[in-house]
Amino acid sequence: KVIVSVDTFCGHVASCFKTPTLSLYSGANIFDEWRPFSDTVEYLRDSSCPRFPCGIHTCIFGHYSPCMKAIDPQSVLDRFNMLWERI
Numbered sequence: 001k002v003i004v005s006v007d008t009f010c011g012h013v014a015s016c017f018k019t020p021t022l023s024l025y026s027g028a029n030i031f032d033e034w035r036p037f038s039d040t041v042e043y044l045r046d047s048s049c050p051r052f053p054c055g056i057h058t059c060i061f062g063h064y065s066p067c068m069k070a071i072d073p074q075s076v077l078d079r080f081n082m083l084w085e086r087i
Helices: 009-016 073-086
Strands: 003-006 021-025 041-045
Touching: 003 009, 009 021, 009 041, 021 073, 041 073
Parallel strands: 003 021, 021 041
Antiparallel strands: none
16 A cells, blocks of 8 residues: 655556655665656655765665665654555
């Protein structure tokens, strides 16, 4: 009933079908170019990286990027619960 996904195919397809979606984004993608355009999608991004938003596809700090690892799990759960309550 709710999709939680990184900025990949799954999140885009879910948004096309108006499925509530929580999409996790790094600074390695240009957000306004790659985000799904749907009112059913919520986004989480961490902006604490000193190079945020870098817009590069390979993080200079290595794999996995610090901006993805810094997304607080509690904030993901809180946002998920918000989406779940809307159903």
